[in-house]
Amino acid sequence: MSALREWMNRLRFLGNRQSFDREIQEEIESHIEARTADLEDSGFSRKDALQRARREFGSADAAKEDSRGAWQFQWLEEFATDLRIGFRMLARSPGFSILAILCLALGIGANAAVFSWAEGLLFRPYPAVAHQERLMALTGTARGEADPALLSWPDYQDLEKSCKLFDGFFVSKITGTTLNIGDRAERTVGSIVSANYFDVIGVRPILGRGLAANENEGRNAHPVMVISYQFWQQHFKGDSEIVGKTQRLNGVVHTIIGVAPEGFYGTFVGWKMQFFVPVSMEELFEPGGYKLQDRGARWIESFAWRKSGVSEKQAQDEISAVASRLEAQYPLTNRGRGVKLWPLWQTPFNGAGTLLPTLEIMLAVVVCVLLIACANVGNLLLVHSSARRHEMMVRAAIGAGQRRLLKQLLTEGLALSVLGAAGGLAVAYWFRHALVLLFPARSGVSLYLPGEMDWRVLALTAGVCAAATILVGLVPAIQTSRIDLAAALKSEIGGVVSGRRRSWLRSSLVVIQVSVSFLLLVGGSLLMQSLQKIRTTSPGFSTHQVLTTGIDLASAGYDENRAKNFQDALLERVLVLPGVETAAFARVTPLGVIPFSQSPIAVDGYQVPPDEQPTVEYNEVGPAYFATMGIPIITGREFSRADDESAAPVALVNETMAAKFWGDKNAVGERLQVKGEWRRVVGVVKDSKYEDMREAHKPFFYVPRRQVFSVRGSLIIRTPLSPRAIALALTREIRALDSNLALNELITLQEQVDRSTSPQGAAVTLLGVLGSLAVLLAGIGLYGVVSYTVSQSTRELGLRMALGARAPDLLRFVLSKGLLLTAGGLVLGIASALGVTRLLGSYLYDVSPRDPLAFGSAIVAMVLLSFAATFVPAWRAVHTDPTRALREG
Amino acid sequence: MARSQTTQLLPGTLFLLILKSLARGPLHGYAIAKRIKNASDGIDIEDGSLYPALNRLLVKGLVHAEWGTSENNRRARFYRLTPEGRKYLGAETREFNRSIRQIQLAMRTV
Numbered sequence: 001m002s003a004l005r006e007w008m009n010r011l012r013f014l015g016n017r018q019s020f021d022r023e024i025q026e027e028i029e030s031h032i033e034a035r036t037a038d039l040e041d042s043g044f045s046r047k048d049a050l051q052r053a054r055r056e057f058g059s060a061d062a063a064k065e066d067s068r069g070a071w072q073f074q075w076l077e078e079f080a081t082d083l084r085i086g087f088r089m090l091a092r093s094p095g096f097s098i099l100a101i102l103c104l105a106l107g108i109g110a111n112a113a114v115f116s117w118a119e120g121l122l123f124r125p126y127p128a129v130a131h132q133e134r135l136m137a138l139t140g141t142a143r144g145e146a147d148p149a150l151l152s153w154p155d156y157q158d159l160e161k162s163c164k165l166f167d168g169f170f171v172s173k174i175t176g177t178t179l180n181i182g183d184r185a186e187r188t189v190g191s192i193v194s195a196n197y198f199d200v201i202g203v204r205p206i207l208g209r210g211l212a213a214n215e216n217e218g219r220n221a222h223p224v225m226v227i228s229y230q231f232w233q234q235h236f237k238g239d240s241e242i243v244g245k246t247q248r249l250n251g252v253v254h255t256i257i258g259v260a261p262e263g264f265y266g267t268f269v270g271w272k273m274q275f276f277v278p279v280s281m282e283e284l285f286e287p288g289g290y291k292l293q294d295r296g297a298r299w300i301e302s303f304a305w306r307k308s309g310v311s312e313k314q315a316q317d318e319i320s321a322v323a324s325r326l327e328a329q330y331p332l333t334n335r336g337r338g339v340k341l342w343p344l345w346q347t348p349f350n351g352a353g354t355l356l357p358t359l360e361i362m363l364a365v366v367v368c369v370l371l372i373a374c375a376n377v378g379n380l381l382l383v384h385s386s387a388r389r390h391e392m393m394v395r396a397a398i399g400a401g402q403r404r405l406l407k408q409l410l411t412e413g414l415a416l417s418v419l420g421a422a423g424g425l426a427v428a429y430w431f432r433h434a435l436v437l438l439f440p441a442r443s444g445v446s447l448y449l450p451g452e453m454d455w456r457v458l459a460l461t462a463g464v465c466a467a468a469t470i471l472v473g474l475v476p477a478i479q480t481s482r483i484d485l486a487a488a489l490k491s492e493i494g495g496v497v498s499g500r501r502r503s504w505l506r507s508s509l510v511v512i513q514v515s516v517s518f519l520l521l522v523g524g525s526l527l528m529q530s531l532q533k534i535r536t537t538s539p540g541f542s543t544h545q546v547l548t549t550g551i552d553l554a555s556a557g558y559d560e561n562r563a564k565n566f567q568d569a570l571l572e573r574v575l576v577l578p579g580v581e582t583a584a585f586a587r588v589t590p591l592g593v594i595p596f597s598q599s600p601i602a603v604d605g606y607q608v609p610p611d612e613q614p615t616v617e618y619n620e621v622g623p624a625y626f627a628t629m630g631i632p633i634i635t636g637r638e639f640s641r642a643d644d645e646s647a648a649p650v651a652l653v654n655e656t657m658a659a660k661f662w663g664d665k666n667a668v669g670e671r672l673q674v675k676g677e678w679r680r681v682v683g684v685v686k687d688s689k690y691e692d693m694r695e696a697h698k699p700f701f702y703v704p705r706r707q708v709f710s711v712r713g714s715l716i717i718r719t720p721l722s723p724r725a726i727a728l729a730l731t732r733e734i735r736a737l738d739s740n741l742a743l744n745e746l747i748t749l750q751e752q753v754d755r756s757t758s759p760q761g762a763a764v765t766l767l768g769v770l771g772s773l774a775v776l777l778a779g780i781g782l783y784g785v786v787s788y789t790v791s792q793s794t795r796e797l798g799l800r801m802a803l804g805a806r807a808p809d810l811l812r813f814v815l816s817k818g819l820l821l822t823a824g825g826l827v828l829g830i831a832s833a834l835g836v837t838r839l840l841g842s843y844l845y846d847v848s849p850r851d852p853l854a855f856g857s858a859i860v861a862m863v864l865l866s867f868a869a870t871f872v873p874a875w876r877a878v879h880t881d882p883t884r885a886l887r888e889g
Numbered sequence: 890m891a892r893s894q895t896t897q898l899l900p901g902t903l904f905l906l907i908l909k910s911l912a913r914g915p916l917h918g919y920a921i922a923k924r925i926k927n928a929s930d931g932i933d934i935e936d937g938s939l940y941p942a943l944n945r946l947l948v949k950g951l952v953h954a955e956w957g958t959s960e961n962n963r964r965a966r967f968y969r970l971t972p973e974g975r976k977y978l979g980a981e982t983r984e985f986n987r988s989i990r991q992i993q994l995a996m997r998t999v
Contacts, residue, residue, distance in 0.1 A: 062937060
């Protein structure tokens with residue numbers, strides 16, 4: 001209360017400053033006058049009395065100043081003065097300032113950009129959704145399997161019904177369809193959502209309505225869709241009468257019931273969702289038939305809000321309790337199954353899971369870059385402060401306290417880092433959407449990787465800025481705090497720069513720079529090797545001269561029979577195209593974005609471990625698939641045209657599956673149960689990569705496409721011709737069969753593989769860019785230190801020369817200084833790299849985190865760099881004229 | 890830089906003495922100094938340090954200042970205790986007396 005009044009009084013003072021000065025002046029005069037009158041009364045002459053009164057009073061100016069001081073926010077005004085001086089110092093040496101600010105802007109900007117990405121992609125990915133901080137992702141778990149599974153619709157509904165600690169649940173499952181856009185067909189992504197979706201996330205459609213509660217129910221009963229703003233603009237030119245109009249999705253006419261607001265892209269990290277359809281339409285968009293009644297069909301990707309005040313653990317406990325009740329109730333489908341909650345930033349079923357490790361690496365890298373930038377600026381300041389040594393000493397000599405000087409230096413550091421941070425935020429703002437650039441474009445699908453510059457990012461950046469201030473300001477401060485006034489003044493007179501302490505400081509800064517950039521080099525080189533390994537590892541199928549494209553007949557409204565006929569006809573036409581060697585259809589191509597089917601299996605004579613339910617992924621492939629893909633058949637035969645609907649059910653298994661389920665026995669001829677149907681194994685094929693280039697060998701099998709047909713599929717063509725050449729011919733053939741169909745994106749399998757490794761590629765690119773930046777900065781730092789040392793020891797060098805040292809001796813002498821620093825940095829760098837690189841863990845494929853090649857090449861690079869940075873000043877030193885050096889030094 | 894109150898008083902007692910001198914009624918600055926000097930048998934407060942102290946009391950709202958006319962018809966600034974000032978004086982006087990007694994006790998017995 002009284003503190004508040006004190007503030008108010010002080011604020012009032014700020015407005016009345018002039019009248020205060022007048023009043024205090026008058027008051028002091030009145031005081032002196034009164035004293036004079038008293039003295040006159042006791043017998044002094046007027047003149048003596050006045051003089052004595054004045055003397056007794058002391059310094060009127062000091063009294064005024066101190067009285068004024070009582071009213072001021074002293075620290076604030078001092079701070080303002082310091083800041084003003086700080087900026088003036090910066091303006092006085094613009095070259096130094098610009099260099100320092102640029103260094104800091106890069107360092108701080110890189111941090112702010114990564115913060116904004118983390119914020120926009122991981123922590124608050126859905127700005128339109130209320131209470132994101134309590135939102136969590138839900139997946140299933142299966143005992144004995146590390147990877148999260150999904151949930152079935154009945155399980156999801158039971159969770160929603162039974163859990164009391166949650167505010168709401170919703171489903172948001174990514175799906176896709178193919179739309180004809182002009183003469184091209186384009187994949188468009190959307191979400192299958194629960195009917196409560198728009199209500200519960202708090203997004204109001206700008207036109208029409210969201211989904212209605214009953215639209216969850218009934219098999220294919222509600223062909224309605226809400227479209228994104230972007231979709232509305234691009235496909236319907238912002239038609240204001242859009243509600244009630246229709247759009248064909250996967251061959252079924254959907255009524256457009258609403259348009260989502262601009263900037264709302266659904267709830268999927270990575271891509272912009274263009275349409276939203278209710279769960280009841282699932283069968284149309286999801287492979288594997290009608291699943292709303294099937295507790296064993298797991299396909300639901302969902303989210304839930306914890307109630308406020310409920311901890312993650314309490315929430316998980318309740319979810320787990322319900323899950324184990326379901327497990328007891330439905331052992332057939334739920335044996336060994338649990339449910340797990342994930343914080344949004346760990347969401348396993350969208351881009352968050354892929355981006356998390358990338359962003360972690362980025363964060364580590366940008367912190368390193370900032371460290372190097374700060375060390376560089378610290379070094380710059382140190383050189384700069386040598387010039388200001390005199391100023392500091394004079395200040396100290398006239399009575400500035402240690403604290404006051406320290407404050408001045410820190411404020412100057414602050415002036416620098418505030419400017420650096422401003423520049424950095426500008427950099428980060430420009431780059432906030434730049435993440436997308438690191439990922440290859442894909443036709444039709446809009447990547448959405450926004451950075452979010454909210455107050456949290458600004459606060460973190462301010463924190464970084466504060467850290468930078470302290471790091472940068474402290475360097476000269478440490479030095480100043482050691483000023484021994486007498487010695488310093490003496491040495492100043494003697495003209496000798498006393499420098500052991502300072503050179504120690506400068507050297508350690510360079511050592512840090514060298515070690516941190518070494519760390520980045522090693523990391524970059526490891527990732528590069530890993531990427532190289534990933535890209536040169538054979539995926540187990542041919543990637544060159546094999547092209548693939550999706551043929552989405554489902555979107556065009558084909559039923560099964562029409563689709564079969566069309567595919568047969570198209571295949572016939574493709575096979576006779578000039579340049580085409582073989583071609584085949586498959587439901588899915590490996591390493592693409594469409595997931596494989598999976599099924600619980602049973603095998604004659606295979607003892608299932610308790611609590612486990614072997615589930616294996618498979619692909620539905622047509623005749624000549626293996627020949628087209630270049631996957632070798634080890635024993636048995638590949639599917640032929642004879643393996644159709646009327647023939648006996650058959651399957652091909654891969655080596656790993658054969659070994660796991662049949663051991664030493666020959667799998668060919670054995671039986672395999674898939675989705676309740678027994679199939680005869682007719683062949684064993686080589687393992688290949690299926691979903692991820694880094695995956696380990698895993699069981700996988702194939703069934704004939706004709707026997708497990710799906711309307712949607714991919715065409716695979718083996719040809720030496722380019723995609724462009726084939727695309728023209730293919731478009732012609734497709735048009736000839738159905739003039740309404742258009743060709744989807746046609747790419748080589750190599751392109752598909754490269755896209756699947758794009759997160760690794762992005763990490764390598766980024767580390768490459770930032771790593772070279774860091775190395776450059778370190779080089780500048782090293783150069784600066786060595787040339788400074790040389791310039792400071794001109795006298796010594798001159799003396800050595802005069803005493804008969806030869807040029808090579810001197811060269812060696814100076815070079816050894818630089819190389820010594822590098823050696824120190826390398827020792828530190830190697831030590832920390834040995835400990836740190838294993839954090840790259842999941843990013844390293846087939847490369848040891850302590851790979852000698854990576855370490856070796858980084859050492860060589862740093863030594864070369866230091867040699868280059870040292871050689872110029874060394875050369876200059878050797879060519880000094882000794883007499884001049886002695887005279888000047 | 891440093892604006893310490895260099896008086897030969899115990900730290901903090903200048904405030905107390907000023908407030909005490911105002912307890913019987915408003916006074917201008919010179920009268921305060923004079924009263925303290927006379928009453929204390931010559932405690933030497935530097936005239937210059939009186940005004941910063943008075944201003945600190947003003948900031949804290951313990952005294953209030955008003956221009957008026959002095960006994961010999963000069964314009965002077967009169968300070969008077971505010972109710973908060975009076976309360977503060979009471980509390981601080983008790984506190985001051987207590988610590989003085991303790992110090993004296995310690996001086997006798999240590």
